[in-house]
Amino acid sequence: MASTSRNEKKVSGANNYIPESIVFPILSKLPVKSLKRFSCVSKSWTHLFENPVFINMFRKNLVSNSHSLYNDDDDDVYFVLHQYVNSFRWDFYVLCGDKFEHKLKMDLPSSFHIRVIRILGSAMNGVFCIYDCDNHTMAALWNPATEEVKVIPPGSAEFQGHFTTEIVLHGFGYDHVTDDYKLIQHVSYITFTESSDDIHGLFWEIYSLKSNSWKKFNFDIPVRDWITGSDVYLNGECHWWGKVNNESYLVSFNLCKEAFLITPSPIENVQDGDVDLVVLYGHVAMISNRNKTSFQISILGEFGVKESWIKLFDVEPLSGIEQPIGTVMKGKIFFRKKDGELAYIDLITGLIQEIGIEGGKSWCQMVIYKKNLRRFRAINM
Amino acid sequence: MAQEASSSTSSKTISLKTGDGEIFEIEASAAKQMKTVQRLIDDLGDDITIPLHNVFSKELPKIIEYYKKDITGEITKDFEAEFVKDLNDDEVKVLFLAANYLDANKLFEFLSQNIADRLESKSVEYVRKYFGVENDFTPEEESKLREERAWSFRGIKEDE
Numbered sequence: 187m188a189s190t191s192r193n194e195k196k197v198s199g200a201n202n203y204i205p206e207s208i209v210f211p212i213l214s215k216l217p218v219k220s221l222k223r224f225s226c227v228s229k230s231w232t233h234l235f236e237n238p239v240f241i242n243m244f245r246k247n248l249v250s251n252s253h254s255l256y257n258d259d260d261d262d263v264y265f266v267l268h269q270y271v272n273s274f275r276w277d278f279y280v281l282c283g284d285k286f287e288h289k290l291k292m293d294l295p296s297s298f299h300i301r302v303i304r305i306l307g308s309a310m311n312g313v314f315c316i317y318d319c320d321n322h323t324m325a326a327l328w329n330p331a332t333e334e335v336k337v338i339p340p341g342s343a344e345f346q347g348h349f350t351t352e353i354v355l356h357g358f359g360y361d362h363v364t365d366d367y368k369l370i371q372h373v374s375y376i377t378f379t380e381s382s383d384d385i386h387g388l389f390w391e392i393y394s395l396k397s398n399s400w401k402k403f404n405f406d407i408p409v410r411d412w413i414t415g416s417d418v419y420l421n422g423e424c425h426w427w428g429k430v431n432n433e434s435y436l437v438s439f440n441l442c443k444e445a446f447l448i449t450p451s452p453i454e455n456v457q458d459g460d461v462d463l464v465v466l467y468g469h470v471a472m473i474s475n476r477n478k479t480s481f482q483i484s485i486l487g488e489f490g491v492k493e494s495w496i497k498l499f500d501v502e503p504l505s506g507i508e509q510p511i512g513t514v515m516k517g518k519i520f521f522r523k524k525d526g527e528l529a530y531i532d533l534i535t536g537l538i539q540e541i542g543i544e545g546g547k548s549w550c551q552m553v554i555y556k557k558n559l560r561r562f563r564a565i566n567m
Numbered sequence: 568m569a570q571e572a573s574s575s576t577s578s579k580t581i582s583l584k585t586g587d588g589e590i591f592e593i594e595a596s597a598a599k600q601m602k603t604v605q606r607l608i609d610d611l612g613d614d615i616t617i618p619l620h621n622v623f624s625k626e627l628p629k630i631i632e633y634y635k636k637d638i639t640g641e642i643t644k645d646f647e648a649e650f651v652k653d654l655n656d657d658e659v660k661v662l663f664l665a666a667n668y669l670d671a672n673k674l675f676e677f678l679s680q681n682i683a684d685r686l687e688s689k690s691v692e693y694v695r696k697y698f699g700v701e702n703d704f705t706p707e708e709e710s711k712l713r714e715e716r717a718w719s720f721r722g723i724k725e726d727e
Contacts, residue, residue, distance in 0.1 A: 204698045204699055208663075208664070208667055209698055211675070211676070211679040212663075212679045212682045212683050212686070213683070215679060215680050216683050216686065216687060217687065218717075219719050220686070220687050220688070220719070222716050222718075222719040223691060223716060223719035223720055224691060224694050224722065225712070225716065226691045226704075226709060226712050226713055226716060227691055227694055227695050227698075227700055227702070228695070228700050228701065228702060228703050228704070229703050230703065267706035335702075406687070456622070488718065488719075490718075491718045493716075494718075515719070
């Protein structure tokens with residue numbers, strides 16, 4: 187802290203200039219919207235977010251003010267690793283221990299016969315949505331603690347000989363207003379001709395566990411740009427990275443209101459798979475990697491506003507990091523390294539720690555899971 | 568206030584003299600939380616009255632009140648809310664600057680958060696005045712910037 191040696195006379199209030207070293211501790215506690223407005227205060231204030239001293243303080247305050255969904259001391263919160271073993275086996279493991287060194291295999295319900303399994307989003311109140319990554323037609327909700335499995339019934343998609351039906355699940359989340367679990371998926375019919383792929387019959391549908399049925403919508407939402415791209419859930423909304431007319435957007439779908447908002451990408455020319463989404467300190471954040479050598483982590487300050495993306499971190503290119511499998515808890519983001527080893531970066535210390543487990547290329551997922559003994563089927567009417 | 572006869576520092580009180588000549592007493596353990604005061608004690612000894620040129624009789628009692636609660640571990644969210652409830656923005660600022668001068672970290676952090684909360688929905692003009700920052704934009708530059716940041720002005724009452 188600097189001392190106000192400048193002020194010889196009595197501090198009388200608003201008319202005395204206050205040095206930056208004292209102003210920064212105040213400003214770094216403000217939300218992005220206020221800070222962007224105050225960039226109009228003076229020229230030096232316009233460049234606040236480019237000032238490393240300021241960004242450092244801003245980051246520290248984000249960490250201490252973030253109200254985590256899970257407490258750090260919560261014993262029932264784990265990381266679950268989903269991993270490719272061979273073409274016929276995908277295993278789930280719970281990771282425990284301070285350095286996640288203990289791996290406990292989770293048994294999949296025996297009724298589940300999906301070959302290419304993937305987890306959609308993250309575990310919601312201890313419930314996973316797992317689906318067949320091959321064609322997205324088979325999906326189920328699974329609570330490992332209560333051993334409940336609910337196979338999701340098919341939606342309105344039609345399957346006919348003269349076109350290919352493509353179904354893509356986009357999000358899994360919890361509607362806290364109606365105490366309901368929901369899924370959102372996109373359906374399209376593609377006719378392959380010699381000259382082009384003719385896409386028609388597009389629609390979106392939302393599944394509600396409470397009604398155990400799908401409802402069709404004609405939204406004009408950008409679809410996922412990358413089938414195995416990440417999607418996250420935050421505060422009643424599902425978020426994914428979408429593309430339309432070659433422009434990339436963060437799509438935010440509100441499960442309660444059943445409405446959506448798009449935020450343009452802060453970077454141009456996003457290639458497939460360049461962007462991963464995570465939830466960081468209560469904000470939606472993107473991990474972008476150009477050329478797979480260096481990563482940038484940015485949080486979104488205000489939905490819908492392109493210039494409210496704030497870059498928080500640059501991850502060293504020399505760290506050997508290849509692919510984020512992006513789950514964050516306690517400021518740790520998980521990655522797969524070039525040599526196949528899984529590791530996490532501690533965003534507070536900047537240190538990289540291997541966890542002694544190898545991850546399969548492309549199919550490795552890590553999600554946060556909290557055991558929940560409440561039966562989700564109990565909410566079925 | 569009489570000084571304790573015991574030689575243990577925890578029950579000893581220190582005399583502080585404000586910039587406008589008033590004297591206040593503070594427990595030695597509370598004084599420890601204000602690094603500037605502690606440094607002066609280390610230099611000058613704890614038996615003489617410590618001069619604080621940049622802190623005045625309006626602020627010091629409030630600061631002493633805060634640290635009195637701190638050393639007994641009684642600072643709660645309710646206490647902090649009550650502590651700033653009747654202070655206007657300028658009064659909080661003066662207290663904040665005093666906490667900075669005294670190098671009283673806990674109070675400094677608490678007040679900086681409180682000021683941030685107060686400024687969150689304020690106008691650009693208000694913040695300029697508050698921090699004594701000069702507007703070095705030309706009118707054209709400023710209106711262009713405001714237009715670019717129009718989204719951040721939504722719902723905010725602008726002065727003048």
